[in-house]
Amino acid sequence: MKWNSRPESHPGWPGGPTPRPAFAVSGIPGGTDEVEAALLRSRLIAAVDAFGGHHGPEPLTVTVTNRPAARPPAKAEPMAADSPSVAERAQDFTATAPLYTFDRLVLPGRTMEQLLRAIHIVERRRTLFDDWGLRTIQPHPSSAVNLEGPPGTGKTMAAHAIADRLGRPLLAARASQLESKYHGEGPKNLDALFHAAAAQGAVLFLDEADGLMSARFETAGHGSEHAVNAMRSELLTALDRFEGLAVFATNLVSSYDTAFDSRVWHVRFPRPDEAARAAIWRRHLPGTLPQAGDVSPEALAAVGDVTGRDIRRAVIDAAAEALLTGRGRVGQADLLDALERVRASRPERPAPPPAPPG
Structure with a gap:
């Protein structure tokens, strides 16, 4: 859509008499409701008139389009020289002995039941999905438990207790530890984290998981948005191939991407009564x-x-x-x-x- 302002005279311009400038508006699609078209022309003319009153009598041509301007591709920062391999990155993540047992947990009966059920399903994953053939109806059987609830309700303690119950060390990390200023490094760090958990036979614990599991950007125009989408895609891939147990904790489960719902067992941690x-x-x-x-x-x-x-x-x-x-x-x-x-x-x-x- 285009419109032109041809300044003949304007009271605010030097030497200009009272008559207002002439305007021409074109490009409104045919068949448009006449009232809406008239309202659009009126608003455009008022805007040009006000603009011209501040910027003098030069002719003005403005083009309006409902197609977003093409955004130049984001420039990725150069990766560090001699980027380490996944195995080398995995050395940065070390599992430790769990600090708490199930005896320390105080949870409502329903929450404890959900937690034990989720652990049992993960423990018997191969029997259920391979030996009993349930993989035919669930190609990506869960190997992850998501602990959701307000801060301070025992989610971190539960992650330690799960590892203790399974007789495994705990490999704890936060989403912020996996981020990198170098484009494309974050997914590699995430891959290395899962690699480290598998190599050490550890339960993987990701706190503040909403930073990784929230909904992906549908249109990623900035480099940071591309990086976030890449991290989430890598997490989905890692969960599908991970044979161990991953435990996530979040206060903001409502922000999770729906793609994760079929890959995790959700366990709610309420405030204690x-x-x-x-x-x-x-x-x-x-x-x-x-x-x-x-x-x-x-x-x-x-x-x-x-x-x-x-x-x-x-x-x-x-x-x-x-x-x-x-x-x-x-x-x-x-x-x-x-x-x-x-x-x-x-x-x-x-x-x-x-x-x-x-």
Whole structure:
């Protein structure tokens, strides 16, 4: 679509009398609703008139198109010289012994059942999908568990407990560790991570997995968008060929690409209820910790909107405060005060939207 402004006169131009400039608008497709076409012409003319009032009487020709301008291809940064092989990159990832067992986990019955079921299916993967032929209906059987829920609800502890239950070390990583300033290096780092997990017989644990598993860009115009898409494609490929167990954890499962849904078992980690909070308090108050006689896990559990992580921090804070002040013993008031300090230190977040009626 084109329009031309032929300046004959304008009150804002030097020496210009009152008559306004003449305009010609062309290119509106035939058959367009006349009211909409008139509105479009009016807006275009008003915009040109305002522009001309600021920029003088020079003739003005403007072209408008509904086709996006071609974006020049993104320039990839040069890769580092002598790029290491996958096996060499894999040496940067080292598995360690898991820190927690299932005995330390306090989870609702349904969550624990889902977690154990997912582990069982992964453990018996070959029997189910190869020996019993279920691969004919599921070509890419799951070798991954996705732990989803608010921060501090036990997802990281569960990943360690899973590795301990399977008698394997844990290879932990974050999505940010795999990124690189060099174009094309991120997928290679991801490939190396899976290679390292397989070589070390480790359970692979990827925290903050939404950075890798969120929806891909449909139109990638920037180099960074191409890199993100490449990472996600590599992750899908790695999951399809990985014979071990991958555990993912996220607070933002809603952002996941749907392509991952058939490749992972989702296990929801809710905030603990009062009974679960009491159990967590008991497990975080070891017998070796000097305690006053008024300490009551059940009474402490009455304080809601806290997670296992909050409780752990409160116990450590209360113990440190008692030691600092020379009292040498932790009381109920110390724990409640510490818990309030933990809650007050949380960053402010927008309130969640109200639940739909009914």
